[in-house]
Amino acid sequence: MRLFNTKKPVAARAEGRVEAVAKVTGSGKYAAEYEVKNVCYGVLAVSAVAAGSIKSIDLSKAKQVEGVLDIITHEHKPLVPGMADEAKIKETRFGLPIFHTDKIYFRGQPIALVIADTLENATYAASLIDAEYNTEKANVDFESTHPGVKLSSAGKEKGTLDAWSGAAHIVEAEYNVQAEVHNPMEMHATIAHWTADDKLVLYDKNQGVNNVQRVFARLFNIPPQNIEVSSEFVGGGFGSGLRVWPHALASVMAAKQVKRPVKVVLTRPQMFSLTGYRPAAWQKVKLGADNNGKFVGILHQSKNNTSKYETFSEGITRITRMVYNFDNLKTEQATVPLHLSTPTWMRGPGDCTGAFALECAIDELSHKMQVDPLELRMKNLAVTTDPESGKPWSTNFVNECVEKGAAMINWKERKQVPGTLTDGEWKIGYGMGIGMWGAGRGNASAGISMQKDGTITVKTAMTDIGTGTGTAIQNITHSSTGVAKNKIKIELGHSDFPATGSQGGSTGLSSISGAVSAVCDALKQKLATYALVQKEVYKNAALPDILLSETGVSYKTNNNEFVSYADIWKKNNLTTVDVEASSGPGEERQKYAFCSSAVHFCRVKVNIKTGKVKIDRMVSVADGGRIVNEKPAANQISGAVVGGIGMALMEEQLADKNLGNLVGNDLAGYHFAVNADAPVIEVAFINKTDPNINPSGAKGLGEVGIIGSAAAIANAIFNATGKRLRDLPITPDKVLA
Amino acid sequence: MNGKQSYSRRFFLKTSGALAVLAAIPASVKALYNEAKNFIVPPKQTFPLPVSINKKMYKVTVDTRTTLLDLLREDLHLTGTKKGCDHGQCGACTVHVDGERVLSCLTLAAMLPGKEVTTIEGLADGEKLHPMQQAFIECDGFQCGYCTPGQIMSAVACVKEGHTSSVAEIKEFMSGNLCRCGAYNGIVESIQKVAK
Numbered sequence: 021m022r023l024f025n026t027k028k029p030v031a032a033r034a035e036g037r038v039e040a041v042a043k044v045t046g047s048g049k050y051a052a053e054y055e056v057k058n059v060c061y062g063v064l065a066v067s068a069v070a071a072g073s074i075k076s077i078d079l080s081k082a083k084q085v086e087g088v089l090d091i092i093t094h095e096h097k098p099l100v101p102g103m104a105d106e107a108k109i110k111e112t113r114f115g116l117p118i119f120h121t122d123k124i125y126f127r128g129q130p131i132a133l134v135i136a137d138t139l140e141n142a143t144y145a146a147s148l149i150d151a152e153y154n155t156e157k158a159n160v161d162f163e164s165t166h167p168g169v170k171l172s173s174a175g176k177e178k179g180t181l182d183a184w185s186g187a188a189h190i191v192e193a194e195y196n197v198q199a200e201v202h203n204p205m206e207m208h209a210t211i212a213h214w215t216a217d218d219k220l221v222l223y224d225k226n227q228g229v230n231n232v233q234r235v236f237a238r239l240f241n242i243p244p245q246n247i248e249v250s251s252e253f254v255g256g257g258f259g260s261g262l263r264v265w266p267h268a269l270a271s272v273m274a275a276k277q278v279k280r281p282v283k284v285v286l287t288r289p290q291m292f293s294l295t296g297y298r299p300a301a302w303q304k305v306k307l308g309a310d311n312n313g314k315f316v317g318i319l320h321q322s323k324n325n326t327s328k329y330e331t332f333s334e335g336i337t338r339i340t341r342m343v344y345n346f347d348n349l350k351t352e353q354a355t356v357p358l359h360l361s362t363p364t365w366m367r368g369p370g371d372c373t374g375a376f377a378l379e380c381a382i383d384e385l386s387h388k389m390q391v392d393p394l395e396l397r398m399k400n401l402a403v404t405t406d407p408e409s410g411k412p413w414s415t416n417f418v419n420e421c422v423e424k425g426a427a428m429i430n431w432k433e434r435k436q437v438p439g440t441l442t443d444g445e446w447k448i449g450y451g452m453g454i455g456m457w458g459a460g461r462g463n464a465s466a467g468i469s470m471q472k473d474g475t476i477t478v479k480t481a482m483t484d485i486g487t488g489t490g491t492a493i494q495n496i497t498h499s500s501t502g503v504a505k506n507k508i509k510i511e512l513g514h515s516d517f518p519a520t521g522s523q524g525g526s527t528g529l530s531s532i533s534g535a536v537s538a539v540c541d542a543l544k545q546k547l548a549t550y551a552l553v554q555k556e557v558y559k560n561a562a563l564p565d566i567l568l569s570e571t572g573v574s575y576k577t578n579n580n581e582f583v584s585y586a587d588i589w590k591k592n593n594l595t596t597v598d599v600e601a602s603s604g605p606g607e608e609r610q611k612y613a614f615c616s617s618a619v620h621f622c623r624v625k626v627n628i629k630t631g632k633v634k635i636d637r638m639v640s641v642a643d644g645g646r647i648v649n650e651k652p653a654a655n656q657i658s659g660a661v662v663g664g665i666g667m668a669l670m671e672e673q674l675a676d677k678n679l680g681n682l683v684g685n686d687l688a689g690y691h692f693a694v695n696a697d698a699p700v701i702e703v704a705f706i707n708k709t710d711p712n713i714n715p716s717g718a719k720g721l722g723e724v725g726i727i728g729s730a731a732a733i734a735n736a737i738f739n740a741t742g743k744r745l746r747d748l749p750i751t752p753d754k755v756l757a
Numbered sequence: 758m759n760g761k762q763s764y765s766r767r768f769f770l771k772t773s774g775a776l777a778v779l780a781a782i783p784a785s786v787k788a789l790y791n792e793a794k795n796f797i798v799p800p801k802q803t804f805p806l807p808v809s810i811n812k813k814m815y816k817v818t819v820d821t822r823t824t825l826l827d828l829l830r831e832d833l834h835l836t837g838t839k840k841g842c843d844h845g846q847c848g849a850c851t852v853h854v855d856g857e858r859v860l861s862c863l864t865l866a867a868m869l870p871g872k873e874v875t876t877i878e879g880l881a882d883g884e885k886l887h888p889m890q891q892a893f894i895e896c897d898g899f900q901c902g903y904c905t906p907g908q909i910m911s912a913v914a915c916v917k918e919g920h921t922s923s924v925a926e927i928k929e930f931m932s933g934n935l936c937r938c939g940a941y942n943g944i945v946e947s948i949q950k951v952a953k
Contacts, residue, residue, distance in 0.1 A: 698939070
């Protein structure tokens with residue numbers, strides 16, 4: 021295993037993320053950790069059947085437990101206005117109408133919430149709740165159900181299928197991916213506190229405080245500004261925090277019921293059925309090329325499971341319409357309702373699953389054609405124009421990622437004939453996969469508050485789920501204003517701060533960087549206006565000419581036409597200078613298409629006796645525009661690749677076909693990659709600015725790191741063994757079969 | 758113990774055991790037993806616990822069911838120690854008890870008298886961070902930060918145990934601490950740095 025070069029100092033000085041000290045000392049407060057006076061505890065009891073309805077609930081034993089304050093069920097609850105009737109439930113689109121129905125849609129659905137003075141009492145009481153059900157036959161079997169579901173179009177068809185039916189080289193295969201669960205290390209939690217009849221305070225784990233505000237405003241028919249949401253530290257999201265889940269509503273209902281703050285923390289098993297997951301998926305890809313290795317056509321079909329109470333479509337075939345040029349292209353999809361909870365977006369949603377099939381199919385085609393899969397890809401990449409919209413890419417350096425990554429892993433060591441390289445009882449193979457993601461940008465706002473001593477605080481409602489948003493904001497603020505980093509404080513994740521979209525879909529940095537640049541300009545402009553009173557030169561001064569230092573404002577060069585903050589504050593009788601600005605996507609979106617990309621290379625060792633797959637090396641090269649925040653950016657990519665290793669080799673959430681329950685739904689039963697499962701991931705960036713996407717030139721990196729990585733591993737396993745394994749995860753039994 | 762309960766634990770265990778033996782007995786008897794069982798909801802028991810945490814003595818009254826983890830987080834508001842699974846499967850709750858790494862979710866508070874507990878809050882020397890905390894900052898050994906206190910407590914123990922001769926060895930001895938963000942690069946690098 022490759023070692024870090026620790027001879028080279030890791031950092032010139034101990035400069036880490038803005039929130040680093042809070043994280044390494046444990047002082048940062050996550051949702052469940054706020055000290056709220058008089059708080060009590062809510063624990064959910066869940067259904068023991070997967071389909072039917074509740075006949076009766078026996079609370080008699082639970083109520084005997086001391087300290088129990090109340091127990092909420094569908095028969096005993098404060099009515100949520102947004103769930104008053106069927107029509108409202110539909111209109112509010114909350115998802116599971118928790119405690120407002122007697123219907124059971126999946127096993128593990130909450131049927132009661134015990135509220136008690138201590139966690140121990142609430143947990144014990146919840147364990148004593150019994151229910152009787154009108155049980156119906158449940159269906160949780162994706163594999164046997166999906167063939168009966170009809171496909172429908174997923175995007176416009178290009179050309180025809182017939183046009184390439186006689187292509188020189190055609191491969192056609194089916195691919196399956198088992199359901200995966202986000203499992204952020206922090207379990208979802210909410211502390212709800214009604215401070216008045218129509219005023220709600222929430223400490224909640226989520227990826228967007230303004231979204232939480234809106235959802236509860238709709239549910240309770242109160243103005244969003246009456247709802248205060250804090251999510252300063254978020255222990256991982258991966259998409260699971262983009263929705264408001266039933267337990268959060270349960271805590272809010274409970275707080276209303278007992279007129280006290282209520283804390284609900286999900287248990288780890290509950291995290292598997294109550295906060296979404298990546299759905300199980302079936303795919304079929306038919307891919308053709310001519311004798312020159314030019315792709316002539318593709319048919320990509322996909323189906324994913326959903327629940328019985330909501331439809332969730334993954335968008336699995338989207339990636340097929342984006343990375344390569346095809347003259348003929350057809351994509352189809354379908355959803356398969358089962359008695360399971362609703363899936364949701366999980367890191368690289370859709371594309372991650374789609375890229376597995378697409379990138380494996382390309383590998384299969386290259387094998388059939390006896391050409392290098394890298395060469396085949398390079399011939400067909402759509403690097404200048406987005407095939408879907410026909411617009412030019414603003415920037416797309418995926419080809420450079422391929423070249424750089426190939427050099428790093430020493431791709432030329434790869435043998436075209438599978439099974440050629442061996443090391444004792446280990447077979448060695450190389451594989452690659454490409455990931456791409458539409459680089460988005462949303463509307464965002466940020467504010468700055470400046471003190472007389474030159475200290476500034478940048479505030480935005482955006483959360484930092486671990487991506488390094490706060491640090492990036494500090495970097496951008498520093499380069500825009502010239503204020504020293506140690507004088508820039510960052511405050512995030514509170515609904516009182518300027519509003520933003522959620523941190524998801526790799527749009528966080530792209531969106532907020534625009535707002536931060538704008539608010540830095542606003543600050544300079546405002547200080548110049550104040551300085552104008554003393555120095556005429558600041559009248560109509562251009563922004564780049566207004567310089568800020570630790571002590572004051574200068575014009576064009578340091579200390580020229582200097583006006584101190586002290587003077588400004590004194591003359592204008594100020595306590596703070598406050599500015600706020602918003603920004604969002606504009607015309608550039610009409611002119612250009614935007615994408616981020618990552619190319620993954622993998623060298624695996626496969627043990628021919630045990631079937632064990634060891635990832636020997638993993639190299640990922642990404643195009644994320646300008647890299648504003650190098651270490652956290654590399655961390656994002658390597659972390660996502662670790663997720664890809666899990667997807668490729670171990671992660672699967674199965675359901676028992678007879679009982680409808682999830683199997684092994686805890687961290688001992690559901691395996692994701694531990695430290696020893698991953699090699700040291702080698703990450704590099706192209707690091708070229710995208711001049712059009714936003715003022716920082718950075719494109720989002722959160723998703724691309726996982727997209728295509730599982731395919732790289734599966735393709736490497738084929739190259740090592742000659743076994744084409746099309747069903748994820750590739751566990752040792754499949755390798756040996 | 759201030760046990761005021763009308764049915765003792767021993768009674769409950771004996772009765773349950775008897776039921777297994779009496780499995781062949783007619784249904785009416787079983788029903789009678791089940792009815793009796795409905796009244797058996799053992800009340801909460803508490804006990805006075807003196808415990809030293811981060812070299813500070815606490816005297817608290819604790820529920821017998823309370824784990825060290827919940828004692829720290831819910832009763833003492835030392836929330837640096839994290840709950841990731843509550844079942845000893847993730848390592849987020851790792852603390853040191855008498856200098857050894859221990860999963861606080863699998864440790865009952867009742868096991869603590871006479872022991873010295875060190876949590877992440879007790880690792881730094883005042884304002885001065887522990888070298889491992891410093892290394893995690895410099896090597897960016899985290900993302901969301903939730904598993905970090907557990908990682909750091911394990912990392913400190915890993916170095917002390919001497920399991921740092923190679924990346925592979927560090928990885929092996931740190932595999933009880935899960936990180937869903939996948940910040941394993943930085944975690945290993947931090948440990949290597951401190952072990953040098």
